[in-house]
Amino acid sequence: MSKIVVNKNLPKNVINKNIYGHFSEHLGRCIYEGIYVGENSDIPNKNGMRTDVVEALKEIKVPVLRWPGGCFADEYHWKDGIGPKETRKRMVNTNWGGVVEDNSFGTHEFMELCDQLGCEPYINGNVGSGTVQEMSEWMEYMTFDGVSPMAELRKANGREKPWKVKYFGIGNENWGCGGNMRPEYYGDLFRRFGTFVRNYGDNRVFKIACGANIDDYAWTDGVMKVAGKFMDAITLHYYTHPLGWEIKGSALDFDRPVYDITLVKAQRMEELINGHLAVMDKYDPEHRVGLIVDEWGTWFSVEPGTNPGFLYQQNTMRDAMVAALHLDIFNKHSDRVIMTNIAQMVNVLQSVILTEGPKMIKTPTYYVYDLYKYHQDATLLDSHIVGDTFLHHGPMNIPTLTQSASVDDKGVTHITVSNLLSDESQKVDVQVLGCDLSKVKATILTGEVHAHNTFDDPNAVHTTDFTGFTVEGDTISAELPACSVVLYTIEA
Secondary structure (H helix, E strand, C coil): CCCEEEEEEEEEEEECCHHHHHEEEEEEEEEEEECCCCEEECCCCCHHHHHEEEEHHHHHHEEEECCCCCHHHHHHHHHHHCCCCHHCEEECCCCCCCCCEECCHHHHHHHHHHHCCCCEEEEEEEECCCCHHHHHHHHHHCCCCCHHHHHHHHHCCCCCCCCCCCCECCCCCCCCCCCCCCHHHHHHHHHHHHHCCCCCCCCCEEEEEEECCCHHHHHHHHHHHHHHCCEEEEEEEECCCCCCCCCCCCHHHHHHHHHHHHHHHHHHHHHHHHHHHHHHHHHHHCCCCEEEEEEECCCCCCCCCCCCHHHCCCCCCHHHHHHHHHHHHHHCCCCEEEEEEEEECCCCCCCCCCEEEEEEEEEEHHHHHHHHHHCCCCCHHHHHHHHCCCECCEEEEEEEEEEEEEEECCEEEEEEECCCCCCCCEEEEEEEEEECCCCCCEEECCCCCCEECCCCCCCCCCCCCCCCCCEECCEEEEECCCCCCEEEEEEE
């Protein structure tokens, strides 16, 4: 038996809703076909955006969306994506599949998508192949409310009023695909480019620096040393590759040892956050600079028969467990982790939605976000697991249980508990201190570890009401099925 203790009398920080953010890159079928089909498509749409996809994303309350990349950001020139669609420049997506893009989805279309979703835009600017002037003019185009060349251009393209753009990333992966730079060199570029990313009117830009890949603490150190006082946040990228970068392994065909390795590697996010925060503290002891994990998720080999550059993979209950584990780690560190963006929203890597022509399915990962949405902007509650919840196999410590607890502004308490074991149920007691348990309901996501939704069987995996729990005194008890996530809702 395992035990979790939640103390409603020990509230902590507010969990920034942006921890539940998403990422949409011009990669494969994420934007085109997945989100944007154009106004003349037979697929139901509003101003080109797929109605079914938008409605599904609204249901999980997407708070912030990152665009246009990824590696794509540092070869994207924003002026090519404005004006009449028939005159926009075509470009080769050299990073992802070598396909030709017609730029029919650009700044106006992205802002339209964010408006339909009711989310904040997070835009990544081009440092790798762009110019200071180009980035400066983009911000002027989007946010200046007055008479200026870029504001007039925006109006000529059909948008009278400026948009609000808070989150702006100055470059992406500049240690790699964004220019193969040294940290000190990038730090200087951040200072230079960032100087000309202006605040216009009451729009206040939150400037985000390109951070490290995995455990490159030297990058974080170099950038923070040179540019720490000029930034509002710095990023971290970490993907879960169970079998390594070269041979990533199948999304569907895996055994228990590979599943265990997947969890071990996902758990490493805890180590990485702690490590990079320690480096940041050297230069920012007041914790003014936030940490943003704006690329994370599982990355497997592409589905057989698909374009290798499109990074299309299926999504199983294994992915759901990885998502729950990550989100719990982020919640735990939500005093410093202010945003995360799962890669990616539709049809790429650990997607919450997959599409095929007019068909759409929600993945197991989608349902994790549906359960966890109640933690957005809620107050984190002190919670901990009693005893050892790891399986120790040689050098591997495999997590078996994970949890989050929060209370919203109406006094409703939400507790998410995940049994990470692939083939064993767990008896789990949740002791809730300082809380009346007379009104408890529960929802569960569970299934065999390989279970997934397909276009022929779109509802094989989904959430259902959970009644298999008992309440005695201050404790909720349940036998949680293998590979499951449970949400307990406790009314005030």
